[in-house]
Amino acid sequence: MVATPVPTAETTAPRTPAVRRGRRRRRRLETRDIIVLSVVVGLTVIIDLALIWGTSIASIFLSFTAYEGIGTPRYVGTTNYHNLFTIDPTFWPAFEHNVLWLAFLGLVATPLGLLMAVLLDRQLRFSRFYQSSLYLPVTLSFAVVGFLVQLVGSADQGVINAILGRTHGNGIDFIGNPHLNIWLALAFAGWRHTGYVMIIYLAGLKSVDPALKEAAIVDGASPVQTFFRVVFPTMRPINVIILVITVIEALRAFDLVYVINGGRNGLELLAVMVVDNIIGEASRIGYGSAVAVILLILTTGFVITYLTQILRREESR
Amino acid sequence: MTTVATDASSTDGRPATRPGRQVPVHKHRTRPARMVLHAFLWFMAILWILPIFLLLYASLRPYAETQKDGYFSLPHKLNLDYYSQAWTGGSMGRHFLNTLYVAIPGVIITLFLASFLAFALTRVKIPFRRTLLVLFTAGNLLPPQIIVTPLYTLYYNVHLPTWLSSSGSVYDTYFGVILIHVAFQTGFCVFVLYNYMLTIPIELTEASIVDGASVWRQYWQVILPVIRPALGALATLEFTWIYNDFLWALVLMTTGDKYPITTSLNNLKQSLYINNNLLAAAAMIVALPSLVVFFALQKQFISGLTLGASKG
Amino acid sequence: MTQSLLTPSQLSRRSLLRGAALGAGVVTVPGLLAACSGGGGSSGGSGGAKQQNITFGSNYSDPTPMKALQAVVDGYTKKSGNTVKVNTVAHNDYQTNITRYLQANPDDVAAWFAGYRMQFFAQKGYLEDISDVWSGLNGFTDALKAASTGADGKQYFVPIYNYTWALFYRKSTFQQKGYQPPKNWDDYIALAKKIKADGGVPIGFSDQDGWPAMGTFDYINMRKNGYQFHVDLMAGKQSWEDQKVKDVFGLWASLFDQGLYQPGANGRTWEQAGTSFAKKEVAMVVFGTPHVALQTPQADHADIGITPFPIIDEANGTDSVEAPIDGFMLPKKAKNKEGGKDLLKYIGTPDAENAYLKVDNSNIAVNSNADTSGYEQLQKDSAALAASAKHISQYLDRDTRPDFAQTVVIKAFQSFIDKHSKSDIDALCKSMQDQAKAIFSQPVS
DSSP states (O other): OOOOBOOOSOOOOTTSOOTTTTTSOOOOOOHHHHHHHHHHHHHHHHHIIIIIIIHHHHHHHHTTEEOOSSSOOEEOTTHHHHHHHHTOTTHHHHHHHHHHHHHHIIIIIHHHHHHHHHHHSSOOTTHHHHHHHHHHHHHSOHHHHHHHHHHHHOTTTOHHHHHTTOOSSOOOOTTTOTTTHHHHHHHHHHHHHHHHHHHHHHHHHTTSOHHHHHHHHHTTOOHHHIIIIIIHHHTHHHHHHHHHHHHHHHHHOOHHHHHHHSSOTTOOOHHHHHHHHHTSTTOOHHHHHHHHHHHHHHHHHHHHHHHHHHHHHHHTO | OOOOOOOOSOSSOOOOSSTTOOOOOGGGOOHHHHHHHHHHHHHHHHHHHHHHHHHHHHHTSOHHHHHHHOSSSOOSOOOSHHHHHHHHHTTHHHHHHHHHHHHHHHHHHHHHHHHHHHHHHHHBOOTTHHHHHHHHHHHTTSOGGGGHHHHHHHHHHSBOOTTTOTTSBSTTOHHHHHHHHHHHHHHHHHHHHHHHHHHSOTHHHHHHHHTTOOHHHIIIIIIHHHTHHHHHHHHHHHHHHHHHOOHHHHHHOOOGGGOOTHHHHHHHHTOTTOOHHHHHHHHHHHHHHHHHHHHHHHHHHOTTOOHHHHTO | OOGGGOOHHHHHHHHHHHHTTOOTTOOSHHHHHHHHHHTGGGOTTOTTOOOOEEEEEEOOOSHHHHHHHHHHHHHHHHHHOOEEEEEEOOHHHHHHTHHHHHHHSOOSEEEEESTHHHHHHHHTTOBOOOHHHHTTOOSOOHHHHHHTBOTTSOBOOEEEEEOOEEEEEEHHHHHHHTOOOOSBHHHHHHHHHHHHHTTOEEEEOOOTTSSHHHHHHHHHHHHHHOHHHHHHHHTTOSOTTSHHHHHHHHHHHHHHHTTOBOSOGGGOOHHHHHHHHHTTSEEEEEEEHHHHHHHSOGGGGGGEEEEOOOBSSTTTTTOEEEOOEEEEEOBTTOSOHHHHHHHHHHHTSHHHHHHHHHHOTTSEEOSTTSOOTTOOHHHHHHHHHHHTOSEEEOOHHHHSOHHHIIIIIHHHHHHHHHOOSHHHHHHHHHHHHHHHHHHHTSOOO
8 A cells, every 4th residue: 555645635725824835744654553553444434335336336236126125136127127117107206206305405405505504603592492492303203204394384283273273174285295395394304404514514514714805804795795705715625524415315215205206196206216116015126126227317416526526626736 | 502512531631722611702782682592492493392292192082082073172181002002012122122133333433434434535645536426425415225236136146154144144134224325325424524624623633643653543543533423413313324224134134034124114014904193102112222322422422511611 | 961951942043044944953952852742731741841931922012911911921821830021012112113022033833813913924925834732722612613724724822811802882971861782774863863952063083093983884884794794894995986985974974964973083092982971071982891891980881881883784793803812923933932822822812811800890791711700791781792793893003904904995984974975975985995995905925
C-alpha cells in the first residue's frame, strides 16, 4: 500500500494561510499504520462487498428467472421485464408517484428543512424546543404513523373533516380517493423529511468557520446575503449529502404508503412493488427483482452525477 | 450571531486562530423582525407536534369512548391504563432488550468503521479512493428489500457451530441482524462523513500530521473530536433507524422471542381486536428511547456552538 | 456418547442424519423414538417413554387467541407430560415470512390455513405427510378432510376451528322497520333501496385492507356460477375474461350504481366498517363472524342477525358457504417430527377444540364431537349455516395462489370499487386475465 498522508483541498476559510499546502514534509506510513488501515478498511470493504454488492448482483440474475423462494430459479429471459412494462397495471403509476415524491421532497420538504436548520443554528430562545419539535416525527415508528394518517384524514372520523364540519357521511375521503391520498401521504412524508434534513444540515453548519460570517456581516451583508453568498457555497459537500439523501428517500419511499393502505389504490410506489413481490407470501422473487433492477438503473443516474462531482473536486486540487 | 467560546479543552492543543472573539451580530436586527421569526418558528413547531398530540390524546382515552364519539371530541375519561397494558401485554421489557442488543453494537460499529474509512479516504491517500467512495455511496442508494432473498440464502448457508447459534447458521441470530445493519448503514455514514470532513479546514489536523503521529492517533485524537457534530447527528439518526427497523429482524429471524421492540407494535397493529388507542400508547413508549438519545446528543450538533468557535 | 444422554430433539436429528446415510454408527435409535411417540395423547409419563420437547410456531398473536392456544397447549402437556415451547409471531409477519420460515428453521408444529394456501407448500415439498395422524382422528366431515388434503391425496393439515362469512343485519332494526332478511338477489336490492328511501345506509363496505371485498366477490360468483366455477377460476382454469366473471362484476357494480353501498370503501378499514355496523349506521354488512362480533359490544351480540348471502341462481341456491379453516401442519424440516405428530394428534381431538373455543368464542368448532353447549346465539347460527353447506370454500386469498391474490386481485378489486362502468369492467377483466396468465403459466413445483 503506497499511502501517504496528504492534505485534502477544499479549504473553506480563505483567510487561513494556504502557503504551507503541498509543501508539507511527507511522512512514510509505518508498518503498523498499514496494518491498521488494511484491517479496518479491508473489513469494511469486505462486509460491504459481500452483503450489499454480492446480494445486489444476485438480484440482477434473479430478475431473469422465475423463482418462488423455494427450489431453484428457472431462467425465463426478459419475461419479467416484458410483463412489467406491458401488463402490470401498477408499474407506470408507481413510476409516476416516485417522480412526484422526488419533486415534492426536493422542492418543498428539503428546502424547508434547510431553512429551519439555518434559522435555528444560532443562540435563540426556545431553540431547543423548536429543534426537538421538528425532530419528533423522525422518532415515531411507522407502525403508528398509519394510524395517525387515519386520525387526520379519515372520511368518517378524521380531524380535517371534523374541522371542516363534514362528519356525517359527507366527509372528504382523503385516504380512499386515489387522487387525493397521494397528497396526504406526501404531507406526512414531508413532515418526517424536514426534521431529518434539518439535523444533517445543523451538523453541517457547524463546520462553517464563523469568521466567514463575521466578515460578511462586518462588510454590511444582510443575513440572507450572508447565507447565499458565503455559507451556502462553502457547504457544497453538505449540500451534496442533502441532495443524495433526498434522492434516496424518494426512490426508497415505501413504509409510509405501506402503512396507509398497503401502497395501493393511488399510493403505488416502485419500492412497494419490490416488497409485495419479494418479501411477502406472494414470493414472485424473479419479478420483484426486475422492479429492483429498474430502481437500480434509476439510481445509477444519480451515482454518475455524484461521481462527476467528485472528479471535479479532485481536479481542482 | 454570538459565537460562544465554551469548549476550552481545545482538541489539538493549538492556540486559537481568533481567541474568544465575540461579535454582537444582531445589532441591526429590529425587534419586530425577531418577533416575526419567533412567530414563524412557533407556528412550525406547533404544526409539527400537533399530530403527535393527537396520538397522545388518543392514547389517554378508552377505545369504546372514541369509537362512540370519534377521535375529535371532548374526553369523558382520561387515564394511563393503556400504557401499563401495552407494557405488560406487549412483553415490552424483553423486546426492548432485544432491540438494544442489536442497536447499540450496530450504531457503535457502524460509526467506527464509517468514520475511520472516511478519515482514510480524506486524510490518508489510500489507493482506490474513488472506487471505494462510489462503492459505499451507491450501495446505500438501493431499497434494502432488494437483497432480502439472496441475503437470506447466504445467511442460511453460512454455518455456525450450534453453541453459537441454535439454528446452526447465521440465520436467526442477532449477529446476522447486526451485520446487515452495519453493512447498510456504513455506506450511508461513510458518504456523509466523507463529505463532512471535506468541509473541515485541513489546518485543523495538519499539525499533528506533521508531528508524525501514527495513523491511528491522527484518527483517534485529532479527527474524531473534530467530527463530533456529524457523529452526534449520525448517531441520533442511526439509532432511530436501527431501533425502528423491523424488516431485517423479520426476514432474518424466526424466533418470536428474539424479535425487536417494533414487534410489540406490530402485534398490536395486526390484532384482529385492534385498539388504536392502545397502539398509540405503545408507540409513545417505543418512541421514548429515540428521544432520549436525541436529547443526549443534541448538544453535539446544535445551539450555536460552531466548530470555529470551539477552537477558542 | 450414550443414548440415555440424548435429548429427544437430538434423537430426531440423529435419525434424520441416519436417513441420509451419515450416522451409520448410531443404532437402536428408531426403537427409542417409537417409544417416545407411541403413547399418543395418553402417554402421560408412562413406561420408559422419554419426555419430549416440542416447539410450536404460532401466529395467534392477539391476546385472546394467544390465551386460547395456550389452553390447548396446557391441555396437551398435562395429558402427555411433554413440554411445548410456543414461538409466537404477529400474524401478518408470520404470513409474510412463511416461505423463509418453512425453508430454514421451522418449529415442529406450525400454524397455517387450510385449502390451496396449504397445498401450495405441500406441493413444494415443505410439509410432512401426516396421513397417519389422520387415521386416528374422528369427528371430521369429508369436506374438512378434503380441505386438509394436498394435491397428492395425502393429509398435511389438522384443523382447529373455522368461521363463516355471511350477510349480517341487526334484528332490532329489522323488526322495528318491518324489514325481512333477503332470500334472493331481487329481495336484496329491493330491501336495500327501501332502507335507502328510509334514510339509512343499506350496506356497510370497506376495502382499505384489500381483503374484505373478496368475500362479496366470492359469494356473488358462487351464487351465480356455482362452486365448481369458483374453484376453477381460482385455480387458473377459467378465464377472468369469461362472460360469467363479467356478469359477477356487473351484478356487483349495480350495488354501487344504485348507491346502496356505504361510499368511500377504499378509504375505510374493516374495523371502521365493523364499527359502523355496531353503531347501527349501516343496516347490513357482508363479513366473517369474528369481524362483526369483535367490533360489537358483547351485550349486543344477541341482536346480530345472520343470513346466507342471497340466492342469485336457483340452481345453486345457497349450497356454498365461505368458511375459512385455521389449523396446523408439520414442516418437513421440523426437528422433532414424532413430537409434532403427537401434538397434532391431540389438536385433532374434541378436547383441544373445547379448550380453544372456551377462551375464544368468536369462532366455531370443526370437530363434530366438540362441546357446543357453551355457544352464544351468534355462534350457533354461524355453525348451523356452515353445517347446511354442500360446499365449503376457503376465501379467495386461501383458494388461489398467493402471488395472484396478493399482487393482482387486491389491486383489481380496489380499482373496481373506484371505477365500475361496463367498459371499466371489460378492461379490468382483460388486465386480470393477462396477469393471471403470466402467473399461472409458472408451475408451482
